[in-house]
Every structure is written in C-alpha cells, then in structure tokens.
Amino acid sequence: MTKYGMLIDLSRCVGCQSCAVGCKVENNEPLGIWWNRVLTVGGDEIDTPSGDFPDVQMHYLPLNCQHCENAPCVKVCPVQATYKRESDGLVLVDYDRCIGCRYCMAACPYGVRTFNWGTPQYSPGVDFPVGHQGDHFDPDPTSGPNRLVYTPDRPKGVVEKCSYCVQRVDSGVEPFCIQVCPTGARIFGDLDDPSSIISTSVRDGNAQQLLPELGTNPQQFFIPPYIQKDVVPITGNSSPSNLVPSPDIIAAAEEVGGYIPGFKPPAGEIVPPPPPPALDQSTAGDGA
Amino acid sequence: MSRRKSWFQIDRRGFLKVSGVAGLSAVVAYSLLSQNGIIKSILVPAAAQTQPQQGATETTYRTGHANNCDGSCGLEATVVNGNIVMFSNATFNEPDFPPRICLRGLSQLQYVYHPDRLKYPMQRVGARGSGQWQQITWDQATTTIANQFTQIASQYGAQSIYIAPYTGNLAAINGLIGPGYRFASVIGASAGDFEGDNEGDSASPTGAVEELGSFDGHELTDLLNARMIVLWGNNLGETDIPDMRFVLDARDSGTKVVYIDPRYTTTSQLSDQWLSIRPGTDGALALGMINAIISGSLFNQNYVTNYTVGPFLVRQDTNLFLREKDVVPGGSSSKYMVFDTTSNSAVTSDTAGITPSLTGSYTVAGIACKPAFQLLSDLVAQYTPGAASAITGIPASTIQTFAEEFAAANPAAIKAGFGGISHWYYGDLTYRALITLSALCGYIGVHGGGVTTYNGALLDAAIDLPDWITPDKKSYQYLPPISFCDAVLNGNPYPVKAAWFPCDNFVNQQGDTNRTISAIQALDFMVATDVFMTPTAQYADIVLPVATQYEKEDILLGGNMYLQYLPQIIQPMWESKSDLDMFGMVAEKMGQGSYFNQTPDDYISLLLSGLPSGLTLDTLKSQGVVRLADEDFASSAYQPITRPYVPFFQQNFPTPSGRIEFYVESLVPYNMPLPIYNEPIEASPSNPLYQKYPLVLITSHTKFRTHTQWNNLAWLRELNPKQFIEINPQDAAARGINDGDTVTVFNDRGTIQTLARVTSGMRPGTVNIYQGDWQEFPKGTVNMLTHQKINPAQSVVFLFQSNTAYFDVLVDVKKS
C-alpha cells in the first residue's frame, strides 16, 4: 500500500509563509481562509521570540492537516463527508456531502479545519479562479463514487482543509507547498516504503508527530528546530596557499548528493490511481 | 544542554503556545543536504517549459521576477483563458541552482489584477497632492509632457529635467537599465544612478570599489565551499529568502553560521551564533577582530604581502604611497616602493627576489615612511577586543574567539546585507573594514571566501550598455537621487525644475519626507509612471499607467548568474503601456523619435550584442534562461571564470595599484585612507541629541513586501495587516507602552503614528519599523524621521554618490 506523509524540517524553516501563500494560490482559497498556516512558537505575536533579551528563542511551526491515521474528524462526521482514502491514507472532504455541522472542526485537535461562513470572497480584482482549474473527483473506487474532493468554486457553509493537494497527487505531482518551499524544508512521499526519503528522514531525523499522546497517529512529521552547534568547531591553521580553488561546486554537490532538482520523477514512484468509475446511483452515499 | 524548549508538547487550548515542559535534550540536528535532490525528485511536475506550452486549456510561460529583492527567481506563469491564474517556481536548467520563489513571487497575480491599478493617463486638476484628477488620452499626456519639457529645457537647460532611476523593475529595456536613461541621454536631461539610491544602498558598493575596484560578489552556490559563513547585518531568511537555502545547506554540512544583527530574527534561530551588536558599530567589531588577528599573528602574511598594499610604503608627510618617482629622478609614478629586508633598502614592489617588510618605519630619500600594514596595525591597536566590546556591546571574549575562528576557518565567507551595513552614514568605511578583515586572512578571490552583497550577473555581464543608454554618445547628466532635493530647493549643483519618476516611489522612500515633499512641490512640472497611485504619483502633474513586467517583453540580468527572458504573457491591462512605448511617444514629440522607433526585440538584441559568446535573442527565447557564458563576464578579460563564480580569482584587482587597497589614497583628503571607525553621525550616545531622542531607529526589510512593492496585496496583508514599531519590553515599560498601543514616534524632523509591537527580540535602546509601507501615507511614513545627510567622502567613486543613511537616526516614542 501507499501511505502518503509529509515531513517538515523545522531546523530549516525560515517562517517565510511561502508554503501558506502557495497553498492559497493552488487551492483558490477564499479570503480569510488559510489551509496552511505558519505559526510562531515563541512570543505572543507572529515572528516574535519568547524569553528576555538577549536570551530569547523562537521557531516556526507550519501547520496544515496532519492526515491522521486515526482521524477524529472522520469518526465524528455524521455523513461520511470527511473520510480517509484507502489507497494512500489522505484525509479528504467531499464538498458535495458536507452539511456544515462542523463536528469535525471541534474534533480536530490541530485546529486545521476552516469553514466558509458566507459566500466566499476571493482576491479583489481577480474574477476567475486561480490555481488548480476545474473540479476533481476522487478516483479511488473504494472511496465511493463521485467524491468531489476539490472544486475552485467553493460552496458556502462547507468545511475545507488541506488535502495534500489531492488534485496534484492524483496526477503524480507533489503538493504545491513542497514545490515552492524556498529552503527545501518540506518533504512528501510514501511512508509505507521503508526506503523512501520521507521514511528514512523520519527515522534518521528523530522526527516527531504533534500531540502524540492523543493517539491520532498523524502522517505529518516534524524534524525538531535547529540546535546551534555550541562546540567551537573551527580550529587548525590557514593553509599556505589560498589560491588553490576548492573543488568545483558540482563535484562537491554530487559528493553529498546535493542539488539534483530532478525534474523527471523516477518511474514507478507514484502510480496514479485509475480513473474514477462511472457514476452509479445505487451505491452513492445517503448523506449528500 | 539544549537551548530550546520542547516544541512538540503543545497545549490543546492554546495551540500557538509551547508548553513549559523541560528541554528536549540530545536532539540531533539533522542535515537534509544529502536528501534535497532526491526529495525533490519524488513528485515534481514536468520540466518547466521555456516556450509557451499549449495544453487543452492552459499555457505556461517561463519568466523571471524582475524585483528589487535581487532574488531574480525564475517564475512560471500559467495562463487560462487569457488570465494568469498562477505563478510558481521555474527551473534554471542547471543542477546546482534549484527552482526558487517566495511568498511575494507567489502573490504576483494579485498585483497584476489589482483593482487599484492605474488604468489610464491622468492629469492633475486640483492642487498638487490634492488627489483630484482628470482622465486624459495618451496623446494629450505625452503632448503635455513634451511641451513642458521643451519649454523648461529652453528656459533652464535640459539638465534641469531629472529622470529618476527605476527601482521598481530590475529588467533591462523597461526597467533599471531602461529607457529612462536613453530618453535622458537623447534630450540631454539629468538622470540618477543605477543603484537608485532611494534605498541607501550605495555605501557598500562605494566601499567595495574603493578597496577592490569592483563590487562583484561570489555566486551563491560558493557558500557551500565556506567553513564559516558570517551573515553580517544580513537577515537573509527574511529578505532574499531563497538565498537562505544555500546557507542552510552549508550549515547542515558542517559550516558554522554566525549572524550579526541588533535584532533577533528568523535568521538568528537558524544560525549557530547570533551576535547582537549596537547598531552602526559593525566597523568597530571588524577592527577589533583585525586587532586580534594581527596581535595573534593569525593573518596570512604571504597573501598580505603579495596581494594587498600592505607592504607599500606610505609617506608620512603627504600620506600618499611612496612611488619610484619620489626617490629616483625620472622614476615611474606607477611603481610603488616597499622596504626589502633582504637588501635592507627601499625598492620597487615589482623587484624580484625581495622580502618586503610589512612593519616598521623607514626613512627613504629623506622621507619618513611606514608600510600600509603598519599603519593598519597602528590604527587597530586602539581596538583591542576589550575596546571593541565597549563600543559594540559584544563581550570581548566573544570577539576574540570569533576572530580566531574566522582566521582558522580558511575560508570564511562574509555575506553582508545592503540594509544592515550600507544604510549608515559611514557604511562605506564599514564595508571596507569587512573587506580588510577578509583580505588579511587571504579570503578574497578564493572559493568559499570573499565579502559578498550582490551575487549577481548584472554587474559583470558584458552587455552593450553604452549603445543602449547613451546612443550616439549622447549622454545624460548624472545627478544622484540624494542630491535631487538640493538641486530643486537650492539650485545645487544646478537647478532642477522638472522630474519624471518611473516606477520609483521616491516620496515614500527618500529620507526626510518633509524635505522631499517640499522639493517635489517646488518643481515646475512632474510626471510619475506607476502601477498604483503611490505617494509619489499623488504629487505628479501627469500620471501614466505602466504595464507590469508580465505585460511587456524584456530580459533580466539580476541577482544570480543567469540571463532570463521575460516574455509578454498578457496584453497590457486597461490603457497601460510599456515604459519603452511611453518614453518613445514623448521623445517623438520632442523630435527624438528615431531613438525609440525600433522594436523591443531590436533593443534587447542591441544589449545582447555586447556578449562575446554571441548569444542571440532567439536562443534566449527558445531556452528561456541561460547561464552567462564565461566569456560574457566582463571580468573574464583579466581572470578565468570559475564555477561557482568567484570574483578576483586571479588575484588581479581593478584598483590603481592592482592590489587590494585597504589604504585608499583618494580618501586621504577625508582622513579616511584606512577603514577607520567613526561613531554613527546621529545614532550615537556621543551625540548630544541622544539625551533628547535616546532610541536608535532602524528601518529593516520585511518579507511581506519589497521596499514599497506588494504592499497592497490582499494575501500578504492578511498575514501582515498593520505597520508597527518593534520595541523592547524595557523601553516600552519605561514609556507606559503596551503591546498593540498606538504610539507616536518622533524627532526634530517629523512625527508618525503606528502600533507598538513589544518584543523581547528587539535590542534595548533600539526600535525597528519595517520600511516601505505606504498604506497610511503620510501618517505612518517612516522616512518622516530619517534624513538626507550627505557623506562627501562617498563621492570619490564615480557613479556612486552618498547613500541615504536611513538607519543612522535617533527618535523617541510615546503613547499617542
């Protein structure tokens, strides 16, 4: 099986909000709605530390849906609008089925669900949907038919949240926040594959889940914030000749497996699920 | 012990807060360096296309962000039904330079389709600045401009017309090196410098040109070769955000990152060491380090002897270098004398087999002399780490250790911010002190070393700039922006009567807003081209709507080594036009139309024709982005081009002596041949004004806009709704100020109102207001408090004049 997860390396997160703004664009989020927020862990306001000068500290915590294995939101949804997809573990909301009761919002321990109270308002002057164009239906047959998991035309009175960019993942493309994070702090991949980068990174990076004591078992992981190297690392003498150039950066980068932005996804890494089955009224859920 | 609190224990009710649970010890800092490439390869879209790709409904274009953050990111624009629906990061087609973007680039479509865009030409009908306008046609607007300019030129001379520099667009034919200069040249008007020094950046380039002959910086990827990176006054994680990736990659592979900034910022939390320094005293820190390095004999003697002016004898009478002609009748005036300890005599520096002395004092032909290095040692003798500590507020032991580590790092790279270093009255001296520090350790011109502010190609690309901006050798009269007000108000250096501000929010951004406004009000005629009704456009007589960079064709040579093609993606919105078109219309009506009657492609090709590689526009168009070929760097004339790009790689310096000149002869009249330390001109406790205004006001750069641009984009405003002043709890308490209070910030030049953000990340005695906001002009305009004090010593370098010392400012704050 595939189980998609996300890992955020807080030791590289600059708190720039690019992932948050990128999320807004790709998913045409109405004004005031943020599926992905970058929180400051520190002082009372964004970008401020705790402590007394100069003994202060701060880090950032980007927060989107944790895609829990044991998702409280799924349990409380009376109409199965919120559901966990079997093929890859994404927690999705069916816009057509959501009745706006907001039980899921109360149940979510991470506060990542948002609600459109009124008619959604979009960017001033932008009279067309931005980002992903068109509706997207869940192609996983086990989800049931006609699951509207993305629509740029956002209904009023419906809960919405991060879907790991299901509309991109279903065509083999990583979530947009992963693509745009300027520091490479975000990783996406298959947690069920023990050799995937995300799996090895979760293991080697001492990655943690949020609120583990709740037993939600999120598919979202975090590498802890940066710890300053407090040992004086630099010793030794200047070499006599400073005119010897260091090795070419590409060689150096290759040595450490550095930038290989890899514009071609390796074959077989992601198998897009089969196209959605034809509509069959007889098996449609009764909650819509 | 960990300095961090546990971060994953979170109180459910207050999700934003960490709990007070005891420290998470033994957390391993984990390097992602080795995974980056593979991570990216898991799931990524097909390679960005350089040509428009026709899909069923979508077309994508590769462009670049011609923005004055200097990031020059590659952007991919997706167009559906003629609308740009998305901007994302585009490839550079090179393995070592990943796609890059930030929140500002991602927000661009809110800029393109902003309802407040200027839609048609307008003429002022009420009093200047009253906000009363009448719509006119392009023909009417350009006829009025041409008539006014012609009349003013005949009355006062064409140089009394000033064309301001473009800082709102870093592109070539419609931007920073754009048609404003060409227009000014053909009509004989004045124009500003490329730096567009409304941002005060020119002190750093001035210092670099004085000492090294060039302001060129290292390519970003070269940071991976450093064993220590010093982010000196450079809040990289908030300003050039994508550049921070390289620092983090270096850090995660073992490089120590030291960050010098009065404030605690996101860059502090990601660095190994954060040194909070008293604002404006960076030069003293560098001299303290030089002191430790010289007294500990940690400097690179061989390098100092062979590649700097260290051994050159300096006459004690004239303070100039002792030249051969001074000691030998008929001797050369371009040969410098050194004292050779082998022959125990003064010889020219190019004599073979000598051992020049760096120290001592000598009498040569009756002239008392000392090697420049001795003079530097004499200067820094007073800046022991203890003395530097008293000035900077950094503990002496920290300075000593920092100096020792810096010297041992071999190499260490200094990345200096424009803002942090350059926005001080003596910013040029500070920059020179940094270069001197680096040079003593032999880090100039080597991989992983250097002092870098601008890591771009623009400075060094051999494009045919002269034929573009000064056609037929017609040239504009150079007038630096900081001299604009003097010219208008006092006729100094000559009267200026009319001005055109193209994509330059001068009124908001120049120091001393009140003075700027009086100069603007004193103009006979003023034109502004912009996308929005900015504070500058508000004062114009004619306002012209400009097409955004996505609505016109251009090329971008910016803050990296790449040349990017900027296609016209959509038609100009409303009645907006390209800069080239509007300057052309006015030029034609002034009888100079022949200089503007070619196509954008022709002018781009003209610029490219200077490149020795023969790169054509067609090639650039088909590839979208190309890395500058080695021979296309102007400096390839005297050095091999390395990758990553390293300036001065051959240890040749375009200075008068060909060496690193930490002793600058042309600054002898200013008593600044050495990089001396001076207290800030205003923001110093030694200034009597400090009794009245005891807070130093710095005006940093925020991630939520670039100078004044993107200030009004809804997404960024949701994240950053209101302007504020950052103040330490101690300073706030002393004034009865609470977080969120409306406060008045004031000094003798002006008063503004803003909100208090009380934060322990702010250094006591210092306050910060992010510059560039114009939401509440003039009530919240921070430059009401800054000044236009001109530093004449910065004018010895041609084309760089005095900066605006934006940070060198004292204020006080009170509850409103």
Ligand code: SF4
């Ligand atoms: S884009 Fe990356 S660095 Fe910026 S806030 Fe998001 S995770 Fe952090």
Ligand code: SF4
């Ligand atoms: S604002 Fe600067 S860093 Fe951000 S996308 Fe534009 S060029 Fe890149």
